[in-house]
Amino acid sequence: MSLNIVNLVGRTGTDPEIRYFDSGSVKCRLTLAVNRIRRRDEGPDWFELEIWGKTAEIAANYTKKGSLIGVQGSLKIDTWSDRNTGVNRSKPIIRVDRLDLLGSKRDNEGYNSDNDEF
Incomplete structure (x- = not known):
């Protein structure tokens, strides 16, 4: 048996x-x-x-930097070869299957995008 499930709740750090x-x-x-x-x-x-x-379209239309969301998905590792050095690189990515919009519109309007604190 194998299991790859990720559940996270947090604030978006970028606009979609x-x-x-x-x-x-x-x-x-x-x-x-x-x-x-x-x-x-x-x-x-x-x-x-x-x-x-x-x-993806829902995320693009209803989230922005600072939005409170919950996600469920799986962990995947992207790998590539660096163009300049030829070194193999990798980074973890959460492939989202479910998106929950947790904050209200009012919460998002009150967020100061110039402040990077969440």
């Missing part, structure tokens, strides 16, 4: 970046800042989110 492909697919990219319960003084953990399809 949405891409439409010729195939009709839609992809949205966001970053998510998640505070640790017992280690708030260390700052948030940052995660890159990858969202596809109708959920």
Whole structure:
């Protein structure tokens, strides 16, 4: 048996970046800042989110930097070869299957995007 499930609640660190492909697919990219319960003084953990399809369009239309969201998905590792050095690189990405919009419109309007604290 194998299990790859990630559940996170936090605030978006960027405005959504949405891409439409010729195939009709839609992809949205966001970053998510998640505070640790017992280690708030260390700052948030940052995660890159990858969202596809109708959920991607919802994220693009209803979130912005500072929005409070919950996500459920799976962890994937992107790998590539650095163009300049040829060194193999990798980064973890959360492939989102479910997106919950947790904050109200009023919460998002009150967020100061010039302040990076969440």
